[in-house]
Amino acid sequence: MSPDRSLPIGVFDSGVGGLTVMRALMERLPLENLVYFGDTARVPYGIKSVATIEHFTGQITDFLLQRGVKMLIVACNTMAAVAGDVVRGKAGEMPVLDVIEAGARAAVARSATGAIGVIGTPTTINSNAYARRMHALDAGVRVYSQACPLFVPLVEEGWLDHPVTRMTAQEYLKPVLAEQVDSLVLGCTHYPLLKPLLMDVAGPGVHLVDSATTVAEQAAQTLARLDLANTGEHLAQARYHVTDIPLRFQTIGERFLGRSLGSIERVAW
Amino acid sequence: MSPDRSLPIGVFDSGVGGLTVMRALMERLPLENLVYFGDTARVPYGIKSVATIEHFTGQITDFLLQRGVKMLIVACNTMAAVAGDVVRGKAGEMPVLDVIEAGARAAVARSATGAIGVIGTPTTINSNAYARRMHALDAGVRVYSQACPLFVPLVEEGWLDHPVTRMTAQEYLKPVLAEQVDSLVLGCTHYPLLKPLLMDVAGPGVHLVDSATTVAEQAAQTLARLDLANTGEHLAQARYHVTDIPLRFQTIGERFLGRSLGSIERVAW
Numbered sequence: 419m420s421p422d423r424s425l426p427i428g429v430f431d432s433g434v435g436g437l438t439v440m441r442a443l444m445e446r447l448p449l450e451n452l453v454y455f456g457d458t459a460r461v462p463y464g465i466k467s468v469a470t471i472e473h474f475t476g477q478i479t480d481f482l483l484q485r486g487v488k489m490l491i492v493a494c495n496t497m498a499a500v501a502g503d504v505v506r507g508k509a510g511e512m513p514v515l516d517v518i519e520a521g522a523r524a525a526v527a528r529s530a531t532g533a534i535g536v537i538g539t540p541t542t543i544n545s546n547a548y549a550r551r552m553h554a555l556d557a558g559v560r561v562y563s564q565a566c567p568l569f570v571p572l573v574e575e576g577w578l579d580h581p582v583t584r585m586t587a588q589e590y591l592k593p594v595l596a597e598q599v600d601s602l603v604l605g606c607t608h609y610p611l612l613k614p615l616l617m618d619v620a621g622p623g624v625h626l627v628d629s630a631t632t633v634a635e636q637a638a639q640t641l642a643r644l645d646l647a648n649t650g651e652h653l654a655q656a657r658y659h660v661t662d663i664p665l666r667f668q669t670i671g672e673r674f675l676g677r678s679l680g681s682i683e684r685v686a687w
Numbered sequence: 688m689s690p691d692r693s694l695p696i697g698v699f700d701s702g703v704g705g706l707t708v709m710r711a712l713m714e715r716l717p718l719e720n721l722v723y724f725g726d727t728a729r730v731p732y733g734i735k736s737v738a739t740i741e742h743f744t745g746q747i748t749d750f751l752l753q754r755g756v757k758m759l760i761v762a763c764n765t766m767a768a769v770a771g772d773v774v775r776g777k778a779g780e781m782p783v784l785d786v787i788e789a790g791a792r793a794a795v796a797r798s799a800t801g802a803i804g805v806i807g808t809p810t811t812i813n814s815n816a817y818a819r820r821m822h823a824l825d826a827g828v829r830v831y832s833q834a835c836p837l838f839v840p841l842v843e844e845g846w847l848d849h850p851v852t853r854m855t856a857q858e859y860l861k862p863v864l865a866e867q868v869d870s871l872v873l874g875c876t877h878y879p880l881l882k883p884l885l886m887d888v889a890g891p892g893v894h895l896v897d898s899a900t901t902v903a904e905q906a907a908q909t910l911a912r913l914d915l916a917n918t919g920e921h922l923a924q925a926r927y928h929v930t931d932i933p934l935r936f937q938t939i940g941e942r943f944l945g946r947s948l949g950s951i952e953r954v955a956w
Contacts, residue, residue, distance in 0.1 A: 459729070459735060459739050460728070460729050461734075465933050466728060466931050467931050467933050470728050470933075567840060568837070571836060571837050574734075577837075581854060582837075582851055582855050585854065586851050661739075662735050662739045664735050664736050664739075
């Protein structure tokens with residue numbers, strides 16, 4: 419029996435960053451119902467151990483499966499890097515997409531020279547998940563990775579086009595650009611907000627791979643292939659669940675989503 | 688009945704920052720046993736809501752009280768700002784010190800002009816706890832506050848004397864320095880590591896108040912007054928409990944503590 423097509427796609431992240439994926443899904447799949455889970459009480463995951471991230475990821479997966487979804491999207495690079503198996507183990511037959519798989523595929527397909535840069539949080543980079551995935555797709559690619567721990571706080575501070583952010587980006591990207599990469603994967607959901615600045619620092623010879631838009635494209639293809647796309651008889655809805663509603667949540671969230679947040683429900687854990 | 692003098696002083700923080708307080712205590716009170724709790728699985732608190740911070744603070748207080756301590760020190764400005772009452776409610780007769788009380792007292796005692804600057808995380812600054820405490824001590828002081836959300840990630844990145852950090856400090860301190868403050872309270876346990884750079888940016892006319900050393904001084908006075916100081920028949924011990932041991936914990940922790948960390952025990956919650 420095929421699942422109900424009107425069921426939402428479940429999207430989750432350690433905090434607000436995954437809202438860039440929600441935004442890309444709303445633009446690519448406007449008829450789909452969406453449900454978002456952001457673990458804002460325990461964010462950021464990028465500085466925590468693998469065991470802790472696996473534990474938290476399992477809790478969130480259970481929450482979304484209990485509510486009823488037709489597809490899961492891991493919109494957090496850190497979770498995708500170290501806890502993807504936890505999600506797939508719980509999801510069974512249900513399709514599970516993640517930003518690493520999507521970004522890795524897009525980068526390998528796009529790169530002409532095979533020299534690809536990846537930037538992300540320390541945990542994502544140390545997991546080496548992007549490099550492993552890209553090598554599985556094409557053993558010929560050379561991947562150059564760089565952790566950029568200050569980018570998330572800079573984005574959350576709203577310094578999207580600030581001299582401090584520019585100087586930080588120049589320092590972080592220097593070793594990657596020295597390898598003459600022709601593609602640069604933005605391996606963190608916060609980074610699409612830095613796209614204009616990063617394009618400027620990286621220069622015109624480097625194509626930026628945004629895993630938010632690539633995972634939305636992959637979601638569209640998967641829904642079509644499995645005949646799961648919503649028919650759109652009703653207006654599509656987006657719901658948001660978070661574990662904490664901190665002071666600047668609305669402001670930061672709307673910057674990521676590019677539009678107003680609807681009703682936000684706090685999950686007490 | 689007076690409590691056992693050999694019982695440790697309990698020190699707690701949302702993560703590693705409170706190790707600057709541990710360091711100051713080891714230097715000021717070398718005969719005291721110390722027990723540290725860092726909630727590294729849920730750090731940082733500075734971006735979370737008051738309700739969530741109160742809940743987490745209560746859990747930590749219970750943990751330390753169950754282990755047996757003779758004094759509690761809230762080494763986290765965010766917890767002291769919004770959840771000090773939770774700790775005092777649970778501690779009963781036991782003395783409870785915190786970095787805000789200590790920093791506020793030291794700043795008011797030291798300032799000649801009564802113009803005092805305070806820097807901290809967004810939650811600490813928005814709580815207005817330093818200004819309220821200083822006004823209760825001296826209604827004549829004028830307090831100028833500035834949230835500096837990028838300082839914690841910059842310290843954890845190890846960019847203690849980096850052009851990016853200098854430019855960030857210049858931007859954050861500009862409005863406070865424009866008020867011609869003669870004292871600047873470092874209202875976050877991470878900031879003592881930026882002391883040399885901040886002294887440089889603030890200039891010789893501004894005295895920096897380090898709440899780690901001031902709370903250690905207050906602890907020494909409180910132990911003497913209550914006749915609770917340890918006699919030092921045995922070598923003093925320091926124990927560390929954390930909720931997560933992330934990748935760079937050892938490196939970052941030892942930078943804060945200024946010496947090797949002993950045995951670290953992970954508390955599973």
